[in-house]
Structures are given as structure tokens and as C-alpha cells.
Amino acid sequence: MFVDSHCHLEMENFDKDRDAVIRRALDEGLAFMLTVGTEEAYFPKVLSIIERYPQVYGAIAVHPHNGADYTDRLEQVLTPLLAHEKIVGYGEIGLDFFKNYSPREAQIEAFTRQMALARTAGLPIIVHSREAKDETIRLLAEHAGPAGGVIHCYSYDVATAKKMLDMGFYISIPGTLTYRSAAVQADVVRYVPTEKLLAETDAPFLTPEPYRGKRNEPAFVKRVFEKIAQIKNLPLPALAEALLANFRQLFVKEKL
Numbered sequence: 001m002f003v004d005s006h007c008h009l010e011m012e013n014f015d016k017d018r019d020a021v022i023r024r025a026l027d028e029g030l031a032f033m034l035t036v037g038t039e040e041a042y043f044p045k046v047l048s049i050i051e052r053y054p055q056v057y058g059a060i061a062v063h064p065h066n067g068a069d070y071t072d073r074l075e076q077v078l079t080p081l082l083a084h085e086k087i088v089g090y091g092e093i094g095l096d097f098f099k100n101y102s103p104r105e106a107q108i109e110a111f112t113r114q115m116a117l118a119r120t121a122g123l124p125i126i127v128h129s130r131e132a133k134d135e136t137i138r139l140l141a142e143h144a145g146p147a148g149g150v151i152h153c154y155s156y157d158v159a160t161a162k163k164m165l166d167m168g169f170y171i172s173i174p175g176t177l178t179y180r181s182a183a184v185q186a187d188v189v190r191y192v193p194t195e196k197l198l199a200e201t202d203a204p205f206l207t208p209e210p211y212r213g214k215r216n217e218p219a220f221v222k223r224v225f226e227k228i229a230q231i232k233n234l235p236l237p238a239l240a241e242a243l244l245a246n247f248r249q250l251f252v253k254e255k256l
Contacts, residue, residue, distance in 0.1 A: 001029065001031045002028070002031065002221055002222055002225055002240050003031055003199070003243060003244050003247045004033045004034065004200055004201050004203070004218040004221040005034050005172055005199060005251075006126065006172060006174075006198075006202055007033055007035055007036070007201050007202065007217075007218050008035060008038070008042075008204060009033065009035040009218070010037050010042045013204040013215055014217075018049070021219075022055075022218070024217065028219040030218060032055050032056070032057060032244075032252070033055060034057050034088070035058050036059045036060075037058065037061075038061070038062070038065075038092060039062060039063060039066050039069070040077060043077070043078075046087075051086070056086075057086050057087075057089075057251065058086055058087050058088070058089075059088065059089035059090060059123075060078065060081060060087060060090070061078070061114055061118075062074065062078075062110055062114065064095050064101075064111065064128055065096060065102060066101070066110075067103075067106045067108075067109070068102040070114070075113070079117065079121075082117075082121040088124075089123055089124050089125070090114065090121065090123040090124070090125050091125055091126025091127065091149070093110070093115070093118075093125060094107075094111055094129045094132070094136060095107050095128070095129055095132035095135055095136050097132040098130045098131040115140075115143040118147070119143075119144075122145075124250050125144065125145075125147070125149035127140070127149055127152060129151060129156075130155060133156050133160050137160070137163050137164070140164075140167055148250065149169055150169060150170040150250060152172050152200065153172065153200065153206070154171045154173060154174075154188060157184055157187070158184075158188055161191060165196055170197065170250055172198040172200045173189060173197065173198070173200070173224060174200050174201065175201055175202070175207055175220065175221075177189065177227050178209040178223055178227050179208075179209065186231050190231055190232065194234070194243075195242065195245075197243060198243060198246055199221055199228060201220055201221045201224070202216065203216035203217045203218055210223075225239060
């Protein structure tokens with residue numbers, strides 16, 4: 001009963017074998033996957049996928065890389081789609097000051113406006129934050145809604161995790177936890193209470209060991225679960241049950 005709380009099944013990387021990818025995930029024991037559409041071109045594909053596969057839920061929004069593209073027109077496109085019964089989150093949104101594909105001010109404006117839209121829709125937010133922890137924390141404190149959310153693909157330290165947890169956010173751990181360089185991330189896993197953890201692949205990106213170098217896919221989330229269980233000294237079935245409950249609590253609620 002594993003859950004991949006963040007993947008991108010709508011991306012072109014899966015166009016040739018999406019059915020097989022989802023079948024492998026189910027065969028590996030996944031109960032649910034959350035596929036996250038990050039720009040307008042992907043929104044119809046997200047809806048098509050979640051309508052076809054009972055085990056796949058969706059989220060849509062404009063990624064900070066595309067923050068400069070967030071306009072009134074695009075907000076009008078997004079708004080009615082958020083009422084779909086299987087759109088259970090708003091994201092991924094946030095700030096990326098590492099690549100700066102969109103100007104910082106454009107990212108901040110898009111992040112702020114989209115938090116307001118998510119708040120109106122009553123959806124939890126999925127937050128992308130890279131090299132922007134202080135500004136992310138400030139904006140979340142000022143604008144995040146009561147539905148809460150998750151810090152996706154968490155890459156900061158324990159001190160920052162404490163601040164995110166104090167605001168009620170979940171922390172989602174990607175496959176990079178399996179890398180030799182993941183000492184800080186392992187400390188975060190030790191620190192964060194199990195009831196506030198999620199696991200993800202971010203597929204097709206961030207492939208875990210021992211599959212590194214290949215395209216990532218949701219079936220590989222089991223490797224993340226195994227590493228978390230090892231670090232927290234928990235039986236794998238108990239961890240899987242706890243993180244499934246977290247996913248239900250944050251995203252799916254009474255829809256299941």
C-alpha cells in the first residue's frame with residue numbers, strides 16, 4: 001500500500017508507455033499516485049489520466065519556472081478545472097532561485113496569486129522551493145490557506161523543516177534520500193514525525209538508487225519507503241500504512 005505523492009505522468013517522457021508504467025506501479029504495491037501538471041499544456045493530459053486510472057489523482061498549477069507566464073487569462077483557464085473531483089491539490093507552486101527561469105518578482109507574484117486561488121478552491125498546496133527558503137517561509141506565513149499543503153522534494157535542513165512543520169506543512173522526501181550525499185536529508189527524515197512525512201519520486205526526475213541513470217517512475221517509490229524505514233527504524237509495512245494515512249488526510253479525504 002505505497003503512495004507516490006508526487007510524479008509527472010503527463011510529461012512526454014511517458015507518452016510511449018504510460019499504461020505499462022502505471023501497471024508496474026500497481027504491481028509493485030502502489031495504492032495511489034498523484035500526477036502534477038506544471039503548465040497549461042499539461043492540464044488536459046492530467047485530466048485525461050486521472051479519469052482513466054482510478055488509482056491516479058491530480059494536481060495542476062503553474063510552476064515557478066513558468067511564473068512569468070501566469071496571467072489573468074491563465075487563471076481563468078485554471079479556475080474551473082479545480083472543481084474536478086479528482087483534482088485534490090494545487091501545485092506545484094513556489095519559488096526557484098537556483099535556476100531563475102522566471103524573474104524572481106514574477107515568481108513571487110505568481111506564487112502569491114496562486115495561493116489565493118488554492119485558498120478559494122479549498123485545495124492544499126504543493127510547494128516547490130529551491131534556494132529560496134526564507135522568502136518561501138515568509139510568503140507561506142502570509143498567504144497559505146487553512147487546507148495546508150506539502151513541501152515537495154524537500155531539500156533544506158532540519159531547522160527549516162521545523163519552521164515548515166510549525167506552519168502545519170507535510171514534508172515530502174524524494175529518491176535523492178538514497179544517494180550517498182544525502183546526510184542532511186537523512187537527518188531531516190530522523191527529525192520529522194512520521195505523521196508529517198510523505199514520499200515521492202518526482203518521476204521522471206530524481207531516480208533513486210539502484211536505478212540511478214534511468215528514467216524514474218512511480219514503481220521506484222518503494223526504494224524511498226525502504227530508506228525512510230531504515231533511517232527511522234520502522235517496519236516497512238508500518239511506514240507504508242502511516243504514509244498512506246498521511247496522503248489520505250492531506251489530499252483525498254472523503255473522496256475515497
